[in-house]
Amino acid sequence: MKTFARCLFVATLLAWAVSGADAARYEIDAVHSSVGFKVRHMVISKTSGVFGKFSGWFDFDPKDAKGKSWKTETEIEVASVDTGNGKRDAHLRSADFFDVENHPKMIFRSTKIERKGDDLYLIGDLTLRGTTKTVRLTLESHGTVEDQQGNLHAGFTATGKINRQDFGVSFNKVLETGGLVVDNTVEITLEIEGIEKK
Template identity: 40%
Template sequence: MTATTTDIPGYVTGTWTIDPVHSNVSFVVRHLGVTKVRGRFTDFEGEIVTAEDIRNSSVTATMRTASVDTTNEQRDEHVRNADFLDAENHPTLSFRSTGIRVDGEDYLIDGELTLRGVTRPVTLTAELGGFGDGMTEGSTILGVSAQTEINRTDFGVGEGVPSAVVSEKIRIELDIEAIKQD
């Protein structure tokens, strides 16, 4: 299937900057096997390029590890330290797409996630929210949601922390609004 601008109503090609004020980069991890703890990154940036053929589009994003927020400062400090994100030695984590595939109404964004200096392939399942008018006159926005699941130990995160305390599986959830730049 070739997904071009004629296949997606209102599709707009161009370069888009992620709007951190109207976007969310979050994660969910199980604690003690019974509850879910949620967190997010408050300082991030990125760019989306929408091509005529959506499969030729791309995404890049960078999150600052020190900006992690789980709504508990003591836990946040622990997540920032060497046990988990090691923010002092690894101030950012990043994603770079390597390809996009069409899967029904979803899009699979293949890419490389770099966390604690370790780069591994990941696939995001994305839903295109659409294109619309922005808040300022003449501006255009793009909305997309995406999710994936990683194993924290694949990236050296929390290797000394038993999975009975913090699950190895971490769900990553993204709700992105981006503003057209060209």
Template identity: 40%
Template sequence: MTSTSEAVDATQLGVGTWVIDPVHSSISFSVRHLLVAKVRGMFETFSGAVVVADDGTPSVTAEIAVNSINTRNDRRDAHLTSADYFDAEKYPTATFTSTGVRADGDKYAIDGDFTLKGVTKPVTLDLEFNGVIRVMDYGEVAGFEASVVLNRKDFGIDLALPFDTGSKIVSDKVGDKATITLEIEALKQA
């Protein structure tokens, strides 16, 4: 019996271009709703790549189609893509471009510029590199998990709907504990 996959050095991402496989990747988020629950969603259309230079220095780029948001509620999704929130007609994509990658204990931190709704801010993603595997007829596949904290007000999304108590319907930060989660598989290009 022939093995269909084999492990590759899990501590090193090889030189070259690694393209995000959207079929086996996800970008998801959660946001507080009415201060007592969470609404979860995802972006269904995105692309990106990790490029490892000959000297081993990695760089990351990514693009998200903002109108691909899916919270399992068409009415809410239409509102989120409207000018009240993402203004997807005027700003159809969100982008990330790394400015550096550094070790952070047994994980990594990716510093970069994130642009949403025409506003660019520096952000840091916490990254876990899950290793590389070579799959017959598929090539080398790398796995990553990343998370980032974003405050929506930093990107010009400042719709507050106050209650009589003075609290807000939507919290100021996006995500469970203000976290957006990325589960990424990337394929090495020949």
């Protein structure tokens, strides 16, 4: 029985090693990527914005259809928030919202990839304002392409929603009609391109 258990353990390790053996590491190309968000304003419209400074990497193997070897980690400089309005951006950086003085970074670390039918989901831990919560993003892989210099590029889109209250971003005002000035649900869109490390 002990021999069988050892063999099973070794086989599991080998299977894990093989599953990730062909996954290449890509550095995120921030020039050709974007980290964006939208939130409903006063019930009737949506305000959009981006974070201009971020970095990270992802492991990707286009032959791994289930994404078992795929991983990613991204670090965002929260002070780089840009909604196209300086006064609003300053308010977002304040303690009412992101509190960048005490929490300058937002970090996402993937924990697994799930496939359901033709759909892929990126599951990971998002840390914002010192609070870490598990988030689930719909993932679309765009494959790989080689540039004229022989560098391999890979890209994907990830979309999802979070409740900002879960991360302690709780500032708000209530309209006379009962709606919120800033909705609690935030839509996230990541357009990511990476270049394979050599």
